[in-house]
Amino acid sequence: MKNRSMTRRLIFSLTATLIVFWLLATIAGMFVMQDEFGEIFDGSLQATTERLTPLVVDDVLQSAEVSDARRQQSLNESTHKGYLTYQVRDATGKVILHSHDVSATPFVAPLKRGFFQDDVSRFYTVPAVNNTIFVQVADSLAHRTEAAVEGGLALLLPVLVLIPVSIIGIWLIVRRSIEPVNDLREAIAGKDSGNLAPIELSTLPRELQPIVTSVNRLLERLRSTLKAEREFTANSAHELRTPLAGALAQTQMLKSELRSEGSKSRLALIEASLQKLIRLVEKLMQLARAEAKIGTSNEAADLGKVLELVIEDFNRASETDGRIRYSRAKAATLVRPVSEDAFAIVLRNLIENALIHGDQQAPVKISLEPGGTVRIANDGPVLGADELVSIRQRFSRGKTTSPGSGLGLSIATELASQMGATLELKSPATNASTGFESILHFS
CATH class of the missing domain: 3.30.450 (Beta-Lactamase)
Structure with missing residues (x-):
């Protein structure tokens, strides 16, 4: 109807x-x-x-x-x-x-x-x-x-004369009378996982006050639920990392003590499985945090600094081998009411994908442009339109033999949506005939 x-x-x-x-x-x-x-x-x-x-x-x-x-x-x-x-x-x-x-x-x-x-x-x-x-x-x-x-x-x-005049007069009166309803509607519409503060509309008529009270009670229950979920996710991540890291460390120590090549090869397989499990647990924890709606924040953050810190962390890692090339346009800033942790998770997933799935001999180009656009491009084979759509799905890895869980892009897409940004995937990259590019647009 x-x-x-x-x-x-x-x-x-x-x-x-x-x-x-x-x-x-x-x-x-x-x-x-x-x-x-x-x-x-x-x-x-x-x-x-x-x-x-x-x-x-x-x-x-x-x-x-x-x-x-x-x-x-x-x-x-x-x-x-x-x-x-x-x-x-x-x-x-x-x-x-x-x-x-x-x-x-x-x-x-x-x-x-x-x-x-x-x-x-x-x-x-x-x-x-x-x-x-x-x-x-x-x-x-x-x-x-x-x-x-x-x-x-x-x-x-x-x-x-009464009919048109009364319609105009009644419309003005009704519009003025339902303004508090519109204010309440807009206040409720503005609530999401990043903004669950109580509604404060003291000027509302007496008839609407019970609705505000009920909505505030619901928001309080949502805040409590999300807080408990986020705490559980953080604690679970810590509890899972610790025994896995311990098992990996013991395996590596045992590998160094063994002399038999057959035993070492089996331990190498165990070590690789543990490392894969650790990466999978890390991605699952990120996915859980993304589903907990951690993308927004009540305070604006300088995301340009977060981008530089994440790139610095990658450059310190030996596996990047200095492949990251970062450039920042003059007067380019990126300040948004976004969770710094969520933004860092998006960047890590996009940069990891570029490093792992791109040409290992080619650099990964990262740039921050005016207007709040982050570009991450790598060289490699061109992906078709259908494949660009499918790799956004969970556990979808496309046509690649590189290690991974198939969760990185789905996590990045979910968090980008929460942050009020759009994640565009292009292949070939901009101004190139090959490669792959991830473009994060902030409004």
């Missing part, structure tokens, strides 16, 4: 809820407006009728000598079309006068004071001259409905 955005879900839900409530409020407001408009229109209808009555009665009485047709024409010429229409009727219901925009057909309203309503209009009747003249004014119900609808539409129009 595709992961859903909590922010998007909140924006959609809150905006939809806001719009629904606005629509419900608008509908309720339309009903309230309709009632209120009804009261206002009724008041206006009644006031208009009562004010019109004396004028109409006076006009009728003063114009008694004028024919009905002439009086009707004169009155109609002075009126204009409006929302209110009227009729003046006598006691028999006959229409004496009427608005020019209504017919002479009598209104359906009865001849008695008060309101009356049918499906089309609402009427108000006022009697005069001892109930001999009745003035009736009609107000169209369509006019009232139109006013209520227009009022409702006026309330709905803000929704068109």
